[in-house]
Amino acid sequence: MSRFIKKSTGEDITYLRFAFSGELGERDPTRELDHGIVRTLWMTADEIRANAERLRSPLVLRCMEDYPAGARYPLAMVFTDPSVYAPE
Numbered sequence: 001m002s003r004f005i006k007k008s009t010g011e012d013i014t015y016l017r018f019a020f021s022g023e024l025g026e027r028d029p030t031r032e033l034d035h036g037i038v039r040t041l042w043m044t045a046d047e048i049r050a051n052a053e054r055l056r057s058p059l060v061l062r063c064m065e066d067y068p069a070g071a072r073y074p075l076a077m078v079f080t081d082p083s084v085y086a087p088e
Contacts, residue, residue, distance in 0.1 A: 019063035
């Protein structure tokens, strides 16, 4: 988790980041990017490190470095409590 105060507005922002690994298949040219995403950009780990000041949060680098360090957890660790769907 990462937290900061946005200088321009004073807004208190907290990021919670999850990173998933897998194998990348062929690109599907018929799929559009999600709203707000203007492009995709594939970078090497060294390129990402060299542009750390442009990242949304320090969690991006942390997630990237966790993988080669062997940090792995079963997908079952991520769950949604039923109260999210039917609040009391």
